Amino acid sequence: MTGTHAVTGTRAAPGVPPAPGVTPSTALTIAGSDSGGGAGIQADLKTFLACGVHGMTALTAVTVQDSLGVADFLALPPSLVAAQIRTVAADLGVGAAKTGMLASAAIVDAVIEACAQTSIGAGRSTPLVVDPVAASMHGDSLLAEDALAAVRDRLLPIATLATPNLDEVRLLTGVDVTSRDGLRKAAEAVHALGPSWVLIKAGHLAADPECVDLLFDGADFVELPGPRTGTPHTHGGGDTLAASIASALSRGCPVPEAVRFGKRYIMRAVAGAYPLGAGTGPVSAFWRVAGDPI
Template sequence: MTIAGTDSGGGAGIAADLRTFAACGVHGCLAVCAVTVQNSVGVTGVHPIPPETVAAQITSVASDIGLDAVKTGMLAGAEIIAAVADACDANGIGAGRATPLVIDPVAASMHGDQLLADSALDSFRTLLFPRATVVTPNLDEVRLLIGIDVHDRAGQYEAAKVLHGLGPRFVLVKGGHLREDTDRCVDLLYDGRTFTELAGPRFDTGNTHGGGDSMAAAIASGLARGMSPPEAVAFGKRYIVEAVRHSYPLGAGHGPVSSLWTHRPWWSDPVSA
């Protein structure tokens, strides 16, 4: 399940999550937290869903279909975050429970601008991080969440330690915005004892919309398929490298990463009589 907002341009949010789930071979369910008005250039409107409706969507699916893994995206505000935390507790979702929980703390725009009020950032830290199996912040979100402005690998390591102190089982500090890495992108996984660097190539493209959403969704897919958290994170890293490699232009702004690289073009096959 993805608990997140819509993107009317189709590049990020729930649209990206569901594409990723399908590409990774799992069925995707959803709980909509907000409807956004956006395209490839930017966001011009955010309309939150009532918190009780968000929680009801989670419970409705969990009580019937069941959930093998859950990931969150843009949660819109502190009241929705609190409702999600309560719904997770009520339905056995989160670290140490039956259903693993991936928290992608969407708090910054592609340009690093803060998207959430300080109260919502505090709710991430106090309510969701202690329940998380894996948290996946980028460097702008690291700065907003814990006040560390990461400029180098040492800062990435320090940020992982501080974030782990907030309670998640695993922290993945994504390095896509790290300027010192000119030819590669290094994400750092930390479990409180061991650091693991996951390196991939860096591509010269501005078409990375939905990249964070897609990586977190791929990690959740790996967890749903029975992988351990480190295995699922490595799976998500392999997935997002190819999704960025095959990203495409769309509109006048930032195009999306692509899940389509995983699909054989069945429509080009000859049809048997």
């Protein structure tokens, strides 16, 4: 089910805004709200705009959140989450989709069903990036235990690309990565769960002087090195990376190109991160306001 206004953005230039009056590509985020504005739906929408894509939302939960952590959250009814996905897909069209906080097994299953009904997911017309968010960066749980199993067993097999960090790798597979040497084992373990591609994010390897993420399609490994920026302000980094990749996929980029684009984007966003509140500040989209090229 695809709207008549679907994917009209051009293939050639991810990150470049469309000309005035030209309908941009569309991207859908299926995630929770961050009341502090640094992560979740808010981070995704800022990223979509910065990448020249029209962002749409299927809200899964409302969090009570600031720079210090998540104090509480309320999950939305699964039927309402699914209805949001179906509605925007039917009228506006979805060029690419991403998931973030899904909160419960019932929401995960509702998302899977809605994706099947709207041709979202691996092997279908619309690529799906699954960011298997299990906890906030402060360690606050954002996913019920039965929901983790639903993500592992039912959602990951329909992912075009999965983007776990090392904590999520451990929760999903039991593989505990403590150095760069363990990234390949992690990628193989997550790929065995069913996604077409896996991007292992190595930001949590704090002792490594570089941040070398690893992309794997089941056959070939591609290392994506980047500088390790000396800032504690990385709130929303995982959401921002997944959203920037989804924005490139929505414009027709193949997965490796979209991931390279996302890597460039998140490096700039982390470099521009700023302090906000008493805790961890967010990565930034402000550097794009000046129109700096990626």
